[in-house]
Amino acid sequence: MAVVLPAFTPLEDSLFLTLYARALDYRRRHPILGDAMADRLVRELDYDYDQLRIDTNLVLNVALRAKKLDQVAARFLARHPDAVGVDLGAGLDTRAFRLAPPPTADWYDVDLPAVSTTRDEVLEERANAHVIAADVRDPDWLDSVPGDRPAVIVADGMMAFLSEDELVALWNRLVDHFPSGEIAFNSYTRFAIWIARHARGTKSVADLVKFPGMDDPRAPEQWNPKLQLIREILLSREPEVAEFPPAWRRYHRVASHSTAWSRTGTIVLHYRF
Numbered sequence: 023m024a025v026v027l028p029a030f031t032p033l034e035d036s037l038f039l040t041l042y043a044r045a046l047d048y049r050r051r052h053p054i055l056g057d058a059m060a061d062r063l064v065r066e067l068d069y070d071y072d073q074l075r076i077d078t079n080l081v082l083n084v085a086l087r088a089k090k091l092d093q094v095a096a097r098f099l100a101r102h103p104d105a106v107g108v109d110l111g112a113g114l115d116t117r118a119f120r121l122a123p124p125p126t127a128d129w130y131d132v133d134l135p136a137v138s139t140t141r142d143e144v145l146e147e148r149a150n151a152h153v154i155a156a157d158v159r160d161p162d163w164l165d166s167v168p169g170d171r172p173a174v175i176v177a178d179g180m181m182a183f184l185s186e187d188e189l190v191a192l193w194n195r196l197v198d199h200f201p202s203g204e205i206a207f208n209s210y211t212r213f214a215i216w217i218a219r220h221a222r223g224t225k226s227v228a229d230l231v232k233f234p235g236m237d238d239p240r241a242p243e244q245w246n247p248k249l250q251l252i253r254e255i256l257l258s259r260e261p262e263v264a265e266f267p268p269a270w271r272r273y274h275r276v277a278s279h280s281t282a283w284s285r286t287g288t289i290v291l292h293y294r295f
Contacts, residue, residue, distance in 0.1 A: 025144055026068050033183060034137050036227045037113030040179050042071045043084035044115075052265045054085035055092075059116040063144060074226055082266055083288040084179075086257050087208045090290045091176045092120055094206040098174035099123050106130065106173040106200070110158050110192075110207075111180030113137060114144070118151045130154055130167055159188050164199050173203035181207050182218060185232045190245045197246050197295045204252070206292045211237050211285050239291050248295040255292060256284035 044060035047053050064071065095117070099105055103124045109117055112131035123129050129151045131141065138155035156163035158180070175196055181189060193205065210218065212235030219228045236242075239254040257263070258274040266274065277283045 025066050027140060028136050030136055031134075032227075033230055034134050036179075036183070036230060037133075037137060038069055038071065039074055039076070039080075039224070039227060040084050040088075041114050042074055043076055043081045044088060046076065046081045047085035050081075054082065054262050054265060055089050055120075057085075057088075057116060057120065059119055059145075060114075063114055063116075066144065075222055077222060078267060079270065080221075080224065082270060083257065086260060086262055087288050087290050088115070088117075088178055089262065090255050090257070090260065091178055091206050091208070092117060094204065094290075094292055095174050095176055096121055098172075098204050099127055102172045102174075103127060104171055105203075106168055106171050108132065108167065108173060108175045108196075110175065110177040111183070112141070113179075114141060115178060116145065117176070117178075118148055119145075123150065125149060128152065128168065132156060132158055132163060158192055159184070161195055164195060167199070169199045170201065173200040175203060175205045177205075177207035179208065182210060182215065182227075182231045182233050186234060186236075189233065193242065193249070194246050197248050200295075202295065204292065204294050205249070206290060209236055209239070209289045209291045211235050211289070213286050214288075217286070237285070239289070242291070242293060246295070249293045250295070252292045252294050255290040256281070257288045257290070258284040 041060055042064055044055055044057045045064040047055050048057050048061040104126045107123060107129040109131045112133050118129045132154045134157060135155040138153045141153050154163050215235035218224045219231055240251050242249050258278040263271055263274045
């Protein structure tokens with residue numbers, strides 16, 4: 023029997039766009055992320071996924087950016103097994119299950135109360151995994167997160183729903199809270215934001231987009247002097263493109279020769295502090 027969901031706001035409802043994309047990736051012959059739990063959740067939750075009108079390009083980009091964020095977090099946890107992991111706007115992402123952090127690490131999934139309640143209902147408990155029911159813009163939620171250990175912080179899809187001022191304030195709170203760490207998130211250029219507001223696959227969240235776009239990956243270094251860019255991950259240049267369907271594989275191979283062209287697609291930015 024399908025799990026009946028509570029009434030979500032449009033912002034909370036946006037989690038289904040990425041959840042369904044990860045499930046559709048799993049069903050592909052050659053999945054990029056291979057998130058079996060996402061597929062299980064999609065089959066169990068009572069939701070009209072057809073209304074999302076997700077296309078192949080969105081499925082590929084959502085899966086690949088999630089994999090890149092997983093890689094950043096996994097490498098950090100391997101170097102810092104006592105670290106704190108934080109997933110901002112986690113939705114029903116199963117990153118903590120995909121990563122399986124060591125028992126010495128603590129993982130925190132942060133999202134709005136209705137989403138967090140649903141997480142608790144549909145995902146099994148994991149040792150040292152915690153759910154925080156809060157708006158990430160609220161400064162008080164960090165009080166429940168240890169601030170004396172290195173941290174790896176990821177955000178998948180959340181950036182578009184915050185204004186630049188809200189994002190700057192959030193990053194500053196995070197950098198000030200932890201002694202050191204890394205932050206990775208998928209970013210959007212101004213052109214990519216325009217596409218997100220008009221493309222068929224993201225039309226369901228177009229009215230929620232607040233971020234104006236960021237063309238310079240070093241811009242966050244001006245938000246806080248401790249932030250330092252480690253890498254701009256242009257998905258067109260990542261090896262997993264070899265697993266894309268032929269038409270999209272050819273497109274990304276051509277795009278990979280141009281940084282400006284590659285930036286019109288999905289980008290993952292990775293910083294240390």
